Each structure stands twice: as structure tokens, then as C-alpha cells.
Amino acid sequence: MTNAPLPAAALAELSRIADLELIEKPAELEHFSRDAYDYSPVLRLELQACRADLVVRPLSLEAVSVVAGVCCRYHIPLTLRGAGTGNYGQCVPLRGGVVMLMGALNQVLNIDPATGVVDVQSGCLLRDLDQQLARSGRQLRLLPSTWRTASVGGFLAGGSGGIGSVRWGFLRDPGHLLGMDVVTVEDPPRTLRLQASEAEALNHAYGTNGIITSLKLATAPAIAWQEVCIDCQTWGDAVGLLIRCAAAAVDLHLCTLLESPIVERLPKWCGSSEGQHRLLLLVAADGVSTLERLAEQAGATFRFVGPENLSSGKGLRELTWNHTTLHMRAMDPAWTYLQMLLPKPELTAMETLKQAWGDDLLWHLEVVSQQGVMRLAALPLVRWRDPESLQRLMAECRQLGAVIFNPHVITVEGGGLGVVDGDQVAAKGRHDPSGLLNPGKLAGWSES
Numbered sequence: 001m002t003n004a005p006l007p008a009a010a011l012a013e014l015s016r017i018a019d020l021e022l023i024e025k026p027a028e029l030e031h032f033s034r035d036a037y038d039y040s041p042v043l044r045l046e047l048q049a050c051r052a053d054l055v056v057r058p059l060s061l062e063a064v065s066v067v068a069g070v071c072c073r074y075h076i077p078l079t080l081r082g083a084g085t086g087n088y089g090q091c092v093p094l095r096g097g098v099v100m101l102m103g104a105l106n107q108v109l110n111i112d113p114a115t116g117v118v119d120v121q122s123g124c125l126l127r128d129l130d131q132q133l134a135r136s137g138r139q140l141r142l143l144p145s146t147w148r149t150a151s152v153g154g155f156l157a158g159g160s161g162g163i164g165s166v167r168w169g170f171l172r173d174p175g176h177l178l179g180m181d182v183v184t185v186e187d188p189p190r191t192l193r194l195q196a197s198e199a200e201a202l203n204h205a206y207g208t209n210g211i212i213t214s215l216k217l218a219t220a221p222a223i224a225w226q227e228v229c230i231d232c233q234t235w236g237d238a239v240g241l242l243i244r245c246a247a248a249a250v251d252l253h254l255c256t257l258l259e260s261p262i263v264e265r266l267p268k269w270c271g272s273s274e275g276q277h278r279l280l281l282l283v284a285a286d287g288v289s290t291l292e293r294l295a296e297q298a299g300a301t302f303r304f305v306g307p308e309n310l311s312s313g314k315g316l317r318e319l320t321w322n323h324t325t326l327h328m329r330a331m332d333p334a335w336t337y338l339q340m341l342l343p344k345p346e347l348t349a350m351e352t353l354k355q356a357w358g359d360d361l362l363w364h365l366e367v368v369s370q371q372g373v374m375r376l377a378a379l380p381l382v383r384w385r386d387p388e389s390l391q392r393l394m395a396e397c398r399q400l401g402a403v404i405f406n407p408h409v410i411t412v413e414g415g416g417l418g419v420v421d422g423d424q425v426a427a428k429g430r431h432d433p434s435g436l437l438n439p440g441k442l443a444g445w446s447e448s
């Protein structure tokens, strides 16, 4: 893929902006043109040649605005980047142009002592935000397992859920996002304050329809989560116990189940597995004894690991969500993965697929709340064979009733429910009428 060179006049304008770092070294252009898309062999092929022509790091809101204006005037594609941990090539500049690093805008602006609602700049790392919230007795409701390195803006624009989804569902559920500040890509750019209903169109839109400079988010009262592991002999027992734990009257932050071959390959900080399937749970202190009782009733082995130590980087949460995939790939990069909501009865569907795919498919489940209803999400490990096998597996999953969120595609719609969201497209029309933001990622816009 060959990019059109940046107009010299545009470069000259950008280099005159105070509070803007320009990054032009080839190795850095390469680095900032990639994210964690290599989990997908399909995307690896598709995206490896994409490269920014210039990377910029604004140190002030004014600089963000001037970059947006220059890109609009010279018709330069503009792709936003938080920490670059996305898995779908979300911040890969398909058409080159400018990649803008949002990480220097990282201030927590306000935590409302009465409601816990936080105003935070988009480049703030989730770890730093969570630490600041803790000082006010609050915590984030939802976190990706990359919470130490990922930015809040990147999570909102590119992520979906994770740790906390067992209780709080997904980022797009009403109630999490309460507003945002946005800079448009126009000449001159506008700075807009969007209320919750307007802001929703930028939620999980891959930065295609506005530059988010700050977010207003709901938070939860802080709970000192306790780590629990429970081992089960059979997969059926493990799934049954997972559902009973999730349905119990206990406060959970995480409710994960891993098939034994996965447990055997994980870092050993959660102990050896002896061929058993393992539940990993984060639970409030008053729920530990209940989980122990449920485990005993199921004939499973209960282990109370202790209070979560967030400074270590070796917590149970770092073994879950797509960190499970990360650890498996560290052992053997031939593993890739899928994401889906399992159909009911979940066990029957999983057994059918297991019979067909054997050890090429290893089950990893996460309990989530989907529109208020408990569901089993799966992020199974899939041994990579070829694109046709992957397509066949997805077709079989869909035939059984699974809803696939395909992590091997680059568009917002392809990775979601496959349908165009008219609000997202309309917001792009309002905030980026020339279609310069992250071009090629919003199929509804490209089609129109």
C-alpha cells in the first residue's frame, strides 16, 4: 500500500504548532502504525503494510484542534491512538496520513464526591484513573485486562467490556458513558460538549466520528476484591458451578472458566491445575464463604488466594479476558481466538463444537451481564490452520445460535453485530464531514 506523501505546506504548518511533538523516524512510524492485531493471522496479512506518514503528539487541547484543522485543510487521513493495545487494528492507519497520540492529555479533571462521576481526559491510563478513584473510595466499573497499559479514551472508542462485565455488562449499555468533549475535523474545528445521548454514537466507533478529548463516566463504590480459584474434574460440573456462582447473592467482579489444557499452559502464579478445569473469581469479602460452600456442594476444590494485590501484575485478572489469549500465544503463537455469546443450552453447543474440532478449540468462558441477563461469553482459543477453517468454525458456531463478535475483521460493524449503526454514521457526518478520521473502519460511512 503506497500512501500519498504529506503536502509540504501541511508539514510546515504542523511543525509550527506549539505543544506538538512531531515523530518522523521510520522505526517509530512503524511502531505507532501497529496495535495488537497480530492475534489474528488474517489481520496480520491485511495490515502489515499500513504505515503512517507522520506521528504527532499534542501536549495541549489547542494543539489537538490545530492538527484537526490542518488535516481537514489538506485532506489528510487522521487516526487517533491511545495506547495501541486494540486487537482489531483499530488504530492502524489504513490510508497512511497522520497518527495522533492522545496519551499526553491524561488528567483526571474531577471526581464528584457525591455521585462518584468522573471527568477525565481521554489519554489517561485506566490504571492511573483507577488509582485516583480509589483515593475517593470509588473504582472503575469496567476494565479491559489491559487496564495497566490502555487509555480510557481507547477503551471507550475501541473496547467493549471485560473485568466487571459480570455485574456491569458492556460499555455501550446505557449508564456508563454520561458525556464527552469532542473536537471535530473541520476547518476551523469545533469543540463540542456532548450529553450522554449524543455521546453514545462515539462509543465503540474506533475514533471514526470525533476526537474525544475528555469523558464523563459513572463509577462504582470501591470494593477490596478477593481472589478465589475453584478446580473441577469435568467440564459439565465446571460450567454448572460457574453459573451457580454467578447467580449467587454475592458481589462478583470477575467470573471466568478455563478448560484444563489452558490452565496447564498459563503462568503458574495461580497454582498448578493437575488436569482440572479452573474457575477464577474476584468476589467481595463477604461472598468468599458462599463460593466455598457452592464449591463443596459440587465436589470441587476451593482455594482462597487472598485479597487482590494490584501492584504485582500477577493477579487473577491478568489471566482472564484476552490476557488468556496473550499467555497462550506466548507459549505458542499458532493460537488465535474467537469471541462469542454462547447459545443456550451452552453445554450442548460447546460439546457439539468440541466433538467436531477436538483440541483445536479450547474453551475459555466469561460470565457477563447482557442487557441485565446473565450470559456466557466465550473467547475460545483456536488453533490456526487456514482462513477457510476459521470461516467454517464461525459458520458452525452461528448455526448453533452463537453470536460471533469477529476479531478477524477491521470494521466497527464487522467486529460487532454486522449491522450499520445510523447514529454512528450521522455523527461522522457532523464531526468529520470529509471522512478523514480513521478512514476505512466505519463501513456504514464507506458505503454511503
Ligand SMILES: Cc1cc2nc3c(=O)[nH]c(=O)nc-3n(C[C@H](O)[C@H](O)[C@H](O)COP(=O)(O)OP(=O)(O)OC[C@H]3O[C@@H](n4cnc5c(N)ncnc54)[C@H](O)[C@@H]3O)c2cc1C
Pocket (backbone or CB within 6 Å): 035, 036, 079, 080, 081, 082, 083, 084, 085, 086, 087, 090, 091, 102, 122, 123, 143, 144, 145, 146, 149, 150, 151, 152, 153, 154, 155, 156, 157, 158, 159, 160, 161, 162, 163, 205, 206, 207, 208, 210, 211, 212, 213, 321, 322, 323, 326, 438
Ligand atoms: C492482551 C489483551 C487483552 C485485552 N483485553 C480486553 C478486554 O478485556 N476488554 C476489551 O474491551 N478489550 C480488550 N483488549 C483490547 C484493548 O486492549 C482495549 O480495548 C483497550 O482499552 C484499548 O485501549 P487503548 O488505549 O490501547 O486504545 P487504542 O488501541 O489506542 O485505540 C482503540 C481505538 O480507539 C480509538 N481512539 C483512541 N483514542 C481516541 C480518542 N481520544 N478519541 C477517539 N478515538 C480514540 C483509536 O483510533 C482506535 O480505533 C485487549 C487487548 C489485548 C492485547
